[in-house]
Amino acid sequence: MTHVVEQLLELLELRKLDDYLYQGTSEDLGFPNVFGGQVVGQALMAAYRTVDSELSAHSLHAYFLRAGDPAHDIIYEVTQLRDGRSFSARRVVARQHNQEILTLTASFQREEAGFEHQFDMPDVVAPDGLKSELEMRREHAECIPESKRAQLTRESPIEIRPTWPMNYVKPEPRPPYKDTWFRAISNLPDEQYWHHCxxxxxxxxxxxxxxxxxxxxxxxxxxxxxxxxDHAVWFQRSFRFDDWLLYSTDSPSASGGRCFNRGTVFDRQGRLVATTTQDGLVRHRPQKG
Incomplete structure (x- = not known):
């Protein structure tokens, strides 16, 4: 396991303060605020720490309430909502500076057999031979503001390879569809909760x-x-995040200063393993002067 992957696992591990109370640190990804995915991953980990080990998350729904401060730890408080024979549910509140920055509800299920069907995996270029986003950023490092260059060109624990790369500095209009391969760059523990988080x-x-x-x-x-x-994830089938996964995303609509986005995640065998949705704030504010 590489050092940067170990650091990411440590970031998600959390420190237990009390029953149903956990503490997490933050990482600097070059953004002014805490990366939203970090808070969601840590909140899911906090919920996982309070359920039976035979249970596996099948869905989570999160609302981002305030921007996170990367200079301070985050406190995660878990509430036990329900423990049934097949399903358990938890609510997690993430706090900084005595204010809620995120709320997350997660549902867990015991493994069982049932009907199966799924959409087909998109026909896209395989990840082998594609350039990673990191490689492309390093090739064009001079286009990145100097204050962010070190963070955006350092080694990452997650490799991302877009099938249709875009120029983030001078983007051109294109349809709201995107297919991206991603994976952890080294082997991960076998427990499924790591791969979910x-x-x-x-x-x-x-x-x-x-x-x-x-x-x-x-x-x-x-x-x-x-x-x-907000951000939601449904886990449909077991998977490994240290093998290539295809993240196929689209955006059906943007209006009222918001943009709605969806994603489906497939493994290399074409199995649909997860689905995501997200609503986001999108405002154009022309620079004055």
């Missing part, structure tokens, strides 16, 4: 950006205010 973490990468594609906008442009408002 890491996918919850990584599912926030680029999802909201799908809705910016038709408008030729990106997070890197100073005239844009972009933030996640």
């Amino acid at each position: 890491l996918l919850a973490y990584a599912s926030d990468f680029g999802l909201l950006g799908t809705g910016l594609l038709p408008h030729a906008k990106s997070f890197y442009q100073r005239d844009m205010q972009v933030a996640s408002l």
Whole structure:
């Protein structure tokens, strides 16, 4: 296991303060606020710490209430909502500076057999031979503001390979569809909760950006205010996050300063393993002067 993957697992591990109370640190990804996927992943981990080990998360629904401060720890308080024979539910509140920054509800289920069907996996280029986002950022490091260059070109624990790369500095309009391969760069523990928490973490990468594609906008442009408002994940089948997963995203609608986005996650065998949705704040604020 590489050092950067170990650091990511440590980030998600959390420190237990009391029954149903946990503490997490933050990482600097070059953003002014805490990365939303980090808070979702840590909140899911906190919920996992309070349920029976035979249970596995099948869904989570989160609301981002305030921006997180990367300079301070986050406190996660878990509430036991229900423990039944097949399902358990937990509510998690993430707090900083005595204020709630995120609420998350997660549902867990014991494994059982049932009917099966799924949508087919999109026919896209395989990940082998595609350039990663990190490789492309390093090739064009001179285009990245110097204050962010070190963070955005350092080694990452998650490798992301877009099938149709875009120029984030000078984007051009394109349809609101995107297919991206991603995975952890080294082997992970076998317990499924690690793979769930890491996918919850990584599912926030680029999802909201799908809705910016038709408008030729990106997070890197100073005239844009972009933030996640909510985030949901459904886990359909078991998977490993240390093997390639295809994240196929689309954005059916943008209106009223908000942008709605959806994602489906497939493994290399074409199994649909997870589904995501997200509503985001998208405001264009032209620079004065």
